[in-house]
Amino acid sequence: MIGIFDSGIGGLTVAKEIIEQLPYQIIYLGDNARIPYGTKSKTTVLKYSIENTKFLLNQGAKLIVIACHTASSLAEEELKRKFKIPIFGVLKPGIEEALRTTVNKKIGIIGTSSTISSKAHQKLIKTLNPEIEVFSVACPLFVPLVEENWEKRPETKKIARYYLKTLKRKQIDTLILACTHYPILSSVISEVMGKKVKLVDPAKIIPLTLKQFLSNHPEIESSLKKGDSHKFYFSDYPPKIPFAFQKLLSKNYKSLWKKD
Amino acid sequence: MIGIFDSGIGGLTVAKEIIEQLPYQIIYLGDNARIPYGTKSKTTVLKYSIENTKFLLNQGAKLIVIACHTASSLAEEELKRKFKIPIFGVLKPGIEEALRTTVNKKIGIIGTSSTISSKAHQKLIKTLNPEIEVFSVACPLFVPLVEENWEKRPETKKIARYYLKTLKRKQIDTLILACTHYPILSSVISEVMGKKVKLVDPAKIIPLTLKQFLSNHPEIESSLKKGDSHKFYFSDYPPKIPFAFQKLLSKNYKSLWKKD
Numbered sequence: 111m112i113g114i115f116d117s118g119i120g121g122l123t124v125a126k127e128i129i130e131q132l133p134y135q136i137i138y139l140g141d142n143a144r145i146p147y148g149t150k151s152k153t154t155v156l157k158y159s160i161e162n163t164k165f166l167l168n169q170g171a172k173l174i175v176i177a178c179h180t181a182s183s184l185a186e187e188e189l190k191r192k193f194k195i196p197i198f199g200v201l202k203p204g205i206e207e208a209l210r211t212t213v214n215k216k217i218g219i220i221g222t223s224s225t226i227s228s229k230a231h232q233k234l235i236k237t238l239n240p241e242i243e244v245f246s247v248a249c250p251l252f253v254p255l256v257e258e259n260w261e262k263r264p265e266t267k268k269i270a271r272y273y274l275k276t277l278k279r280k281q282i283d284t285l286i287l288a289c290t291h292y293p294i295l296s297s298v299i300s301e302v303m304g305k306k307v308k309l310v311d312p313a314k315i316i317p318l319t320l321k322q323f324l325s326n327h328p329e330i331e332s333s334l335k336k337g338d339s340h341k342f343y344f345s346d347y348p349p350k351i352p353f354a355f356q357k358l359l360s361k362n363y364k365s366l367w368k369k370d
Numbered sequence: 371m372i373g374i375f376d377s378g379i380g381g382l383t384v385a386k387e388i389i390e391q392l393p394y395q396i397i398y399l400g401d402n403a404r405i406p407y408g409t410k411s412k413t414t415v416l417k418y419s420i421e422n423t424k425f426l427l428n429q430g431a432k433l434i435v436i437a438c439h440t441a442s443s444l445a446e447e448e449l450k451r452k453f454k455i456p457i458f459g460v461l462k463p464g465i466e467e468a469l470r471t472t473v474n475k476k477i478g479i480i481g482t483s484s485t486i487s488s489k490a491h492q493k494l495i496k497t498l499n500p501e502i503e504v505f506s507v508a509c510p511l512f513v514p515l516v517e518e519n520w521e522k523r524p525e526t527k528k529i530a531r532y533y534l535k536t537l538k539r540k541q542i543d544t545l546i547l548a549c550t551h552y553p554i555l556s557s558v559i560s561e562v563m564g565k566k567v568k569l570v571d572p573a574k575i576i577p578l579t580l581k582q583f584l585s586n587h588p589e590i591e592s593s594l595k596k597g598d599s600h601k602f603y604f605s606d607y608p609p610k611i612p613f614a615f616q617k618l619l620s621k622n623y624k625s626l627w628k629k630d
Contacts, residue, residue, distance in 0.1 A: 143414050144404050149517070151608040154403050157630075224608075254514040257409070265532065269525050348411040348484075370417075 111135045111335055112320070113171025115162040118142040118344075119351070120253075120290030121177030122358040124200065124313040125342075128175070131317035134334040136341075137169050139368065143346035146253060147180040148222020148289070155224065159185035163193055165368070169341070172333045175316060176200065179288045180222050183230035196323065196330060203319045204286045204312030205234055209242070211308050212284040218277040218307075219246040220299075221288035222253065231288065245280045249273045249292075256291040261298065270295065270302045278303060286310045343368040371395045371595055372580070373431025375422040378402040378604075379611070380513075380550030381437030382618040384460065384573040385602075388435070391577035394594040396601075397429050399628065403606035406513060407440040408482020408549070415484065419445035423453055425628070429601070432593045435576060436460065439548045440482050443490035456583065456590060463579045464546045464572030465494055471568050472502070472544040478537040478567075479506040480559075481548035482513065491548065505540045509533045509552075516551040521558065530555065530562045538563060546570045603628040 111134070114125050118140050125138050139162050141147075147155050159181045163174055173196040176182045176189070182199030190197050208217050219231045226248040235242050251269055260266045277285065285307050287293055293311045300309060324331040340363055344351055347367040355365050371394070374385050378400050385398050399422050401407075407415050419441045423434055433456040436442045436449070442459030450457050468477050479491045486508040495502050511529050520526045537545065545567050547553055553571045560569060584591040600623055604611055607627040615625050 143410065145409075149405075149608065150403065150606050154606045154608075227609075250518055251511070251514055251520075254511055258510055260511075263532075265525060265528050268528065272523075272525065346410050346414045348409065348414075349487075 111137045111169070111171050112173055112175060113137050113139070113163075113166030113169070114175045114177050115139040115141065115159070115166060115181070116177040116290060117147040117180065118145040119354045119358060122355065123290055123293060124175065124177035124316055126359055127313050127317050128320065129338070129340065132320060133336045135337050135339055137166060137171055138340070138342045139165055140342070140344045142344050142348070142351075146222065147178055148224045148253065149250070150224060152184045152224070152228070155181055156185045156188055159189055160192065163189055163197075167193070167195070172330060174198070175320070177290060177313075179290065179312075180225045183221070183225045183228040183288075196327070198316065198319060198323075200312040200316065201230055201234060203315035204288060204310055205231060205238065207312070207315045208284045208286050208310045209235070209239055211310060212242070214281070214283045215241055216243045216245070216280060216282040216284075218280070218282040218285040219244065219288050220249050220252075220273070220277075220285065220292060221246070223248045223250050225288055231286065245277055245282060247273055247277055252295055253289065253291045256294045261295055266295070267298050267302070270298050274299070274302050282307060284308050284310060286312070288312070342366060371397045371429070371431050372433055372435060373397050373399070373423075373426030373429070374435045374437050375399040375401065375419070375426060375441070376437040376550060377407040377440065378405040379614045379618060382615065383550055383553060384435065384437035384576055386619055387573050387577050388580065389598070389600065392580060393596045395597050395599055397426055397431055398600070398602045399425055400602070400604045402604050402608070402611075406482065407438055408484045408513065409510070410484060412444045412484070412488070415441055416445045416448055419449055420452065423449055427453070427455070432590060434458070435580070437550060437573075439550065439572075440485045443481070443485045443488040443548075456587070458576065458579060458583075460572040460576065461490055461494060463575035464548060464570055465491060465498065467572070467575045468544045468546050468570045469495070469499055469502070471570060474541070474543045475501055476503045476505070476540060476542040476544075478540070478542035478545040479504065479548050480509050480512075480533070480537075480545065480552060481506070483508045483510050485548055491546065505537055505542060507533055507537055512555055513549065513551045516554045521555055526555070527558050527562070530558050534559070534562050542567060544568050544570060546572070548572070602626060
């Protein structure tokens, strides 16, 4: 099985892309008992990421996808050192796509406070192409706005305009949506940034990254079960879970409560 | 010691009132590794509240104050059954003050999604005075707006207007701020609701409740140490903690990291 974890339901967008484009069974863990990760310290995010990875391994995962950008920015390197299985974050695929996309070599990054202050994107972009100019902005209210289903309200547009004004002034031509919730706001972000700015959703790139890896590693590929008996676990089970689950996956899978 | 817990730093407003009005040492636990509580299920909030209470008891607390309105609404009764020491929530003191304040017998409640959907305030008010009309609204974006220090931004006022319009129409004359973060927004809430509506901040009432209880229970009173060697623990320690700590307590106490 392909193991996927996220701080909550946002990573289901990543799960959906993988399910649609690859034939393998997945097991998903949404750690919504401790959501959000984006306001918490590196130590705490790393601790949670290790616990999530162990859970997925115990359930039979043969490779791990970190769907959460905060966990990917703060914990991916440590997880790769600690666990002897293939681990994929959303950081690198998003950056590679942005590098393929940009023409004027000005890339913007938006994410949670912890993701942005980690500077993980800047560091990786600088090693891949030192000519690129990177501009980043934390947008902490975007997650609660999405959780409130406010993607079409005027307050959301006003807040987006405020957050994005620096990036607009810097004339970036490519913007990485470095948080699983942000693609849900892509129409308002696009409206504010203008049509010339290309938005990069790393969730869309992950399946391609996995495909390439698996075609080069048949021993891992053959260890993955095929089929659609996917499993979805959540560490908390508030009343809105089944609704959000349906909305994001748009298919009738069963979600389970992972009790400690 | 008086033990106080909250889901994060918001409960420091309660701690501050207690420190200023009572002579006893306090021990505070902010569970910001798992903040917020207000979007999580009753089962999870209860589990966290039990763990927090045990920690405070192990540290020598002789009575417990639940500074968090979500924990108070969802877990107070269970904690009182489970632990054999005096436990005080913010629910009842706030309600009693609102009942003393209202003239037209129309009381509003604003809080997190979990607090409001628990209907804990309605149930208690109905038992204390069945004549009162209660109107409640969840304001989930208020906490992230405060965490962003956006209390003076126009977006916040626009959002407050949206959330509060039903309560305004119902012509309440008293509004309980049933979340520790909301008093920080009291000027914008007051501006939107109008000067005739009295805001009730339960944090202000808690010291009086404790004083009355302790004067009737000298055996508990004598078990509390006096002095200002207060202890403040946080389950996560992101970079903003010392700043927020100073801002809310406005005194130079030391904060500690409670690692598992």
